[in-house]
Amino acid sequence: MNKSEFIDRLSDSTNLTKKEAHKLLNSALDLIQDTLVQGEAVKLVGFGKFDVRARKESSRINPQTKKPIEVPAKVVPLFKPGKELKQQVEKNLKVTAKGVARK
Numbered sequence: 001m002n003k004s005e006f007i008d009r010l011s012d013s014t015n016l017t018k019k020e021a022h023k024l025l026n027s028a029l030d031l032i033q034d035t036l037v038q039g040e041a042v043k044l045v046g047f048g049k050f051d052v053r054a055r056k057e058s059s060r061i062n063p064q065t066k067k068p069i070e071v072p073a074k075v076v077p078l079f080k081p082g083k084e085l086k087q088q089v090e091k092n093l094k095v096t097a098k099g100v101a102r103k
Contacts, residue, residue, distance in 0.1 A: 003025070044082070046085065047081075047085050048082045049082070055073060093103075
């Protein structure tokens with residue numbers, strides 16, 4: 001599902017216009033982003049936790065040239081799913097030879 005499809009479904013489930021649903025989604029995403037930029041976590045009980053983590057500087061090998069390269073330290077966003085979300089996904093989906101399918 002892409003953002004446009006998400007907005008369509010959000011509009012249908014909330015009886016909001018697509019314009020209002022678009023504004024609502026963008027506001028929620030902006031709020032999450034702004035909170036993470038301030039270094040704070042966003043905890044949505046049952047759904048998951050958005051957070052930021054620091055990654056240490058590391059040395060890697062460039063697969064094309066086989067030469068070592070230094071990867072600088074950086075801060076990355078992280079999402080950790082909540083218990084209820086994990087249970088729902090596990091309950092409704094199964095692993096197949098081709099990937100994931102509905103049960």
